[in-house]
Amino acid sequence: MRKLxxxxxxxxxxxxxxxxxxxxxxxxxxxxSERASLQTTRLEFRDIAGQTYSWATxxxxxxxxxxxxxxxxxxxxxxxxxxxxxxxxxTGKDVQFFGVxxxxxxxxxxxxxxAKEHGFPFPIVQDKAGLLVSxxxxxxxxxxxxxxxxxxxxxxxRIDDNVVTTKVTSHDxxxxxxxxxxxxxxxxxxxxxxxxxxRRGPVTSVVLRPGTPTYAHDVAPILQAHxxxxxxxxxxxxxSLTTYKDAAAWAPDIVRYTQNGTMPPWKPVPGYGAFxxxxxxxxxxxxxxxxxxxxxxxxxAGDLSATPPMPHYSSGWQLGKPDLVFHSDQPYHVAAxxxxxxxxxxxxxxxxxDAWVRAVEVHPDAxxxxxxxxxxxxxxxxxxxxxxxxxxxxxxxxxxxxxxxGGPGFIPTGFLGGWAPGxxxxxxxxxxxxCIPKGALLVLQVHYHKNGVPQTDxxxxxxxxxxxPVHKNAVVSMVANFGFHIPPGAPHYEVDAQTTVPVxxxxxxxxxxxxxxxxxxxxxxxxxxxxxVPLIWIKxxxxxxxxxxxxxxxxxxxxxxxVHLVAYYDNSSDNxxxxxxxxxxxxxxxxxxxxxxxxxxxxxxxxxEHLNVIPQNPVTVASTSTSTTSAK
Numbered sequence: 001m002r003k004l005x006x007x008x009x010x011x012x013x014x015x016x017x018x019x020x021x022x023x024x025x026x027x028x029x030x031x032x033s034e035r036a037s038l039q040t041t042r043l044e045f046r047d048i049a050g051q052t053y054s055w056a057t058x059x060x061x062x063x064x065x066x067x068x069x070x071x072x073x074x075x076x077x078x079x080x081x082x083x084x085x086x087x088x089x090x091t092g093k094d095v096q097f098f099g100v101x102x103x104x105x106x107x108x109x110x111x112x113x114x115a116k117e118h119g120f121p122f123p124i125v126q127d128k129a130g131l132l133v134s135x136x137x138x139x140x141x142x143x144x145x146x147x148x149x150x151x152x153x154x155x156x157x158r159i160d161d162n163v164v165t166t167k168v169t170s171h172d173x174x175x176x177x178x179x180x181x182x183x184x185x186x187x188x189x190x191x192x193x194x195x196x197x198x199r200r201g202p203v204t205s206v207v208l209r210p211g212t213p214t215y216a217h218d219v220a221p222i223l224q225a226h227x228x229x230x231x232x233x234x235x236x237x238x239x240s241l242t243t244y245k246d247a248a249a250w251a252p253d254i255v256r257y258t259q260n261g262t263m264p265p266w267k268p269v270p271g272y273g274a275f276x277x278x279x280x281x282x283x284x285x286x287x288x289x290x291x292x293x294x295x296x297x298x299x300x301a302g303d304l305s306a307t308p309p310m311p312h313y314s315s316g317w318q319l320g321k322p323d324l325v326f327h328s329d330q331p332y333h334v335a336a337x338x339x340x341x342x343x344x345x346x347x348x349x350x351x352x353x354d355a356w357v358r359a360v361e362v363h364p365d366a367x368x369x370x371x372x373x374x375x376x377x378x379x380x381x382x383x384x385x386x387x388x389x390x391x392x393x394x395x396x397x398x399x400x401x402x403x404x405x406g407g408p409g410f411i412p413t414g415f416l417g418g419w420a421p422g423x424x425x426x427x428x429x430x431x432x433x434x435c436i437p438k439g440a441l442l443v444l445q446v447h448y449h450k451n452g453v454p455q456t457d458x459x460x461x462x463x464x465x466x467x468x469p470v471h472k473n474a475v476v477s478m479v480a481n482f483g484f485h486i487p488p489g490a491p492h493y494e495v496d497a498q499t500t501v502p503v504x505x506x507x508x509x510x511x512x513x514x515x516x517x518x519x520x521x522x523x524x525x526x527x528x529x530x531x532x533v534p535l536i537w538i539k540x541x542x543x544x545x546x547x548x549x550x551x552x553x554x555x556x557x558x559x560x561x562x563v564h565l566v567a568y569y570d571n572s573s574d575n576x577x578x579x580x581x582x583x584x585x586x587x588x589x590x591x592x593x594x595x596x597x598x599x600x601x602x603x604x605x606x607x608x609e610h611l612n613v614i615p616q617n618p619v620t621v622a623s624t625s626t627s628t629t630s631a632k
Contacts, residue, residue: 046125047098047124048108051123058151060096061149062095062148063094063147063177063181064095065097065177066098066132066138067100067122068100068140068142068144069100070102070141070196070198071101072103072106073142073196073239075194075196076141076142076195076452077238079159079337079452080117082160082165086159086173087121087122095177098122100133102133103199104199105249117453133198136153136156137156138198140194142158143156143157144159146176154176154179154185155173155177155186156189156190157172157188157193158172158192159172163194164337164339199250208300209297212293213293214294214303215299216306217303219247220247222287223247224311225280226264226280226281226283227241227264228240228310229313232310234367236364241254244301251295251299258291259288261540267538267542267546268536269539272534272536272537273510273534274553275549275552317363317462318425319427319462319464321462323462324465325463326349327345327347327458328401332448332457333399334366334448335454336450336454337450338450340448343403343446344403345401345444346384346442346443347441347443348442349436349618351436353438354437354616355615357433357463358466360418360462360463362375362419362425364446369448370446371448372420373418373445373446374408374445375418375443375445376414376443377413377416377442378410378412378440378443379413381441382410382411387402405592406513415511415601415603416436418547418548420545420546431469431470431472432470432471432508447544465615469614471609472605472610475606477602477604478499478600479563479565480600481497481565483589484589486586488571488585488586489572489573490571492570493568494566495566495567496566498563499562500560500562502559505604505606506556508550508604509548509549510600511546511603512538512541513597514543514569514596514599515596516543516577517570517571517577517596518569520541521567522537523535523537524563525562525564526562526564527558528561536600548601571584
C-alpha cells in the first residue's frame with residue numbers, strides 16, 4: 001500500500017472530484033515540546049458575532065477544538081456536514097468547538113454564507129490576521145487542533161482518513177476528543193492533514209523588475225482564455241479566478257498544476273489527433289513560463305485599471321432557442337456528501353416518426369455538483385427494465401430515475417451528445433444529423449459529485465432539429481473488449497481490441513471509456529496501404545474528466561482500415577482509485593463500481609450514404625417524464 005506521510009491514499013473520490021489541483025499534504029511531524037502548555041502566550045480572539053474568547057475560555061472546558069475551514073476549498077466543504085454532526089454529538093460533554101476561517105481572500109459575507117450552508121452549531125471566527133493559524137501552526141483546511149484545559153495541544157491533523165464518508169475507517173478527530181475527555185494520552189497526536197493550503201494572500205510590496213509579468217498585463221489574459229470559463233461564480237470549479245485577489249491567492253497552485261498538466265483538464269496527448277478546442281484547454285510553454293515568473297515575483301498586480309474585461313458568457317441557450325427541451329419530471333436531490341452518483345432519467349419523447357438532430361445543448365441545473373452529462377438513445381426500450389430492477393433492489397430510494405456506474409446500465413443504440421465543464425455545443429456539419437428512431441426512448445445521465453451542501457437538480461437538454469435535407473446519418477460504432485480479466489495486483493495490465501472498417505467513412509469524433517482502474521488508452525487506425533493514422537491517446541486517464549472529442553477535420557478511413565485500441569489498467573494496492581485497493585480482486589467487464597470497461601465510441605459518416613431525407617418535425621406528446629417545447 002502506497003503511503004504518504006503515514007496516510008494511506010484511501011480516497012479515489014478525492015481525485016475524482018478534480019481535487020488534484022487543490023490537494024496538499026502535511027507530512028511533517030511535530031515534537032512533544034510543541035505540545036507543551038501554550039498559556040505563556042497571550043491569546044484573545046473574537047467570533048464574527050463579536051464575542052471575545054481567551055485562554056480563560058479554553059481553561060473552562062475539558063477540550064477545545066479549533067476547526068480550520070475554507071469557503072473555497074472543496075475538501076473543507078465536503079467535511080462540513082461531518083463536522084456539524086460531530087459537534088452535535090459532543091453537545092453537553094464539556095467540549096467547545098470553533099470554526100476558524102483563515103484564508104485572507106474570503107470575505108465576511110462568504111464565511112457567513114458558508115457556515116450557514118453547513119449549519120455549523122459553533123462560533124465562527126474570521127482569522128484574517130492569522131492569529132490562530134500562527135498560534136496553533138495550522139497549514140491546511142480542513143485541519144483540527146484539540147487543546148485541553150491546560151492549553152496543551154493534544155491533537156493536530158486530519159478529521160478522519162477519507163474524504164468520502166462511506167470509506168472512512170479511522171475517526172481520528174472524534175477519537176482524539178474522547179481521549180482528552182477521558183484524560184488519556186492521544187496515541188497519534190499528529191496525523192497528516194489533507195486539503196488545501198491555507199492562503200495568506202500575495203506579497204503586499206513587490207519590486208517590479210523589467211520584464212516581470214503582472215496580473216493585469218500578462219496573467220489575466222491567460223486565465224480568461226483558459227480558466228475562467230469554469231473558475232467563475234456559479235460554475236463547476238470550486239473557486240473563482242476572475243479577479244486579481246482570487247488569482248494571487250491561488251498563484252502557487254496555479255503554477256504547480258499547470259506545470260504538471262493537471263489544469264486545464266485536457267486529457268489527449270497533444271499532436272496525436274487534432275481536436276476542436278485543444279488550444280482553448282491547453283497552455284503553451286510560453287504561457288506556463290509567464291505564470292511561473294509571476295508567482296515567483298510575488299504575484300504583482302500591475303495596473304489593475306488596464307486589466308482586460310471579462311469574457312461574456314451567455315446565460316441562455318448558446319445555439320439559440322432549441323426546437324425541443326426535455327428534463328426529468330421531478331428534480332433529483334443530491335446529498336451533501338458521500339460517493340459520486342450516476343443518475344439516469346428516462347425520457348419518452350413520443351416521436352411518431354424519425355427525428356433528425358443537428359445539435360444537442362445541455363443545461364446543467366445545479367452546476368456546483370453536476371460534473372458531466374451524457375444523453376443516450378434507447379431504441380430497444382431496455383432502460384425501463386433496468387430502472388425497475390434498480391428500484392426493486394433499492395426500495396428506500398424514492399428519487400426519480402435510477403443509478404448505474406459509468407454507462408446507463410444497458411448497451412445504448414446511440415448517443416446524442418453531452419456536456420462537461422467547458423464544453424461548447426456545436427452543430428453537425430451541413431447535411432449531417434443524428435437520427436432518433438420513432439418510438440425510441442432517451443436516457444439523460446447526470447454525474448453528480450457532492451460538495452458538502454445538499455443540492456436539488458433538474459438538468460435539461462435541448463434538441464436542434466434539421467430543417468434542411470439530411471444526406472448523412474452520424475452513426476455510432478465502437479471498438480471494445482468485453483472478455484478481459486484483470487488479475488488482482490496487476491499494476492500495468494494490457495487489454496487490446498480492434499475492428500475492421502467495413503465501408504469508406506469519415507470519423508467525426510471519438511469517446512474513450514474506462515472505469516477507475518484505467519491508466520491509459522490509445523487508438524490508431526492502420527489504412528489498407530499500411531499508413532498509421534493517430535486517433536487519440538490519453539496517457540493519464542481520469543474517469544471524472546472523460547468527454548467526446550471532435551476532430552477539427554473529419555478523419556478519412558477507407559474500407560478495410562483496422563482500428564486498434566490498447567488500454568492499460570492498474571489493479572494494484574498502489575492505485576488510489578482502486579475500489580478494492582485493500583484486497584485487490586480479479587476485475588472484468590461490468591456496470592458496477594468494482595467492474596471495468598474497455599471501449600471507445602466512434603462517431604462517423606458513411607461516404608456512400610446519400611439519404612436526401614426531408615426531415616419531418618416529430619409529433620411530441622407531453623408525458624410524466626418529459627418537458628417539451630414543440631418543434632416549429
